Amino acid sequence: MTETTDGDVTIAVSTVIFALRSDGEGSAASLRLPLVRRIRAPFDGRWALPGGPIEATESLVAAAGRNLRETTALEPNYLEQLYAFGDADRSPYERVVSIVYWALVRSEQADLAEGKNVRWFAADELPELAFDHNLIVEYALWRLRTKMEYSRIAHAFLGETFTLAELREVHEAVLRRPLDPANFRRQIEASKAIIATEQHLTGGRHRPPRLYRYNTSVELTDNGPLGRS
Structure with missing residues (x-):
């Protein structure tokens, strides 16, 4: 998660991406999402939702789409603002407010999101993520299942x-x-x-x-x- 700072509050954009993927031919598809391994503090080495900075001249949805392309090479069919997460203690070093989007992609598109620091996880079987990203994924899952x-x-x-x-x-x-x-x-x-x-x-x-x-x-x-x- 990369941030831009406005006074004492840091603003970030992150996205929960869902796709249906299987382990191979003949196996049933399950709901999965890509995570990015952090390479700096805080939570260095821990998995996190993909995100990135907000440019001064772009909208929130444009920032979410651009950062998805840059971090995962994905361009989702469905991209919607989920919620703003801003508890005072969600980051150990500073006050961070995250504007979170959720996105849906087809399985053939999901194959683009592969790389050294990108890995797909079962949506209901996640490790302990950076920040409050486990909570964010839980909320996104509830939203998706409700809308279905x-x-x-x-x-x-x-x-x-x-x-x-x-x-x-x-x-x-x-x-x-x-x-x-x-x-x-x-x-x-x-x-x-x-x-x-x-x-x-x-x-x-x-x-x-x-x-x-x-x-x-x-x-x-x-x-x-x-x-x-």
Whole structure:
């Protein structure tokens, strides 16, 4: 986490990035996030959320996006301001207020975030992180799982088209519980949030499943992508 200072208070921008990743072909995908190993005090050597400085002429969301590109090479499909964290004792040396964003990326995009000081961790099985970053991740997980219940946020983990099974697997991975396929289909179709295309997924052994896309004309209760909150 890099900071800029304004008087006695330091302002920082950090981002929680979520992606669905698996350990290999045939294994189920799980919710994971990249962390960056700190190379200076405080908390030298400890893992932390990626972040960086705020330039004098850029907005907060622009700073979050730029620092993600610089630290992890990621450009998320979904980037939203999460919360401001500013407890007086969150940093041992000075008063630091962090403006935190959360981002969602597809699994193929997540492969870009690899490097000597970058590592992906299971979102629910983190080591002790720098500052109060464990608390921040917990809050981001709660926000993500809450929004999965009523918004089209799962779209950020998928391509433009997807099968119902792929959509259900996203919900199961994020919510950490199995969902009945028939009930899930009924609920999704009743919401009119998706539209069946004339395309089918090819390459499988069985009857190719139909591909769907999100219905952009349906208004759902959702803050929306790319910084609207």
